[in-house]
Amino acid sequence: MAYVINDSCIACGSCLPECPVDCISEGGIYVIDGDQCIDCGSCAAVCPTGAISPED
Template sequence: MAYVINDSCIACGACKPECPVDCIEEGAVYTINADQCIDCGSCAAVCPVGAPNPED
């Protein structure tokens, strides 16, 4: 199960350098490439607004 970034993303960039497989894309809001995500939770651990969550 991959992580997804929800609408609460403030595009602060805290998550991107924490991803060990570099699957987070920068933009107006950040997105996670589900095909590359290894479900480690590193992005969620550093997000100040709790935007990354496991995909349902």
């Protein structure tokens, strides 16, 4: 199960260096490539707005 980023994302960049497989793309709201995500949760642990969670 991959992680996803919701509309609460403020594009602060905290998650980018935490991803061991570099599957997060920058933008107005960041996006996680679900095919590359290894479900480690490192990005969610550092997100200041709680915008990152496991995909339903």
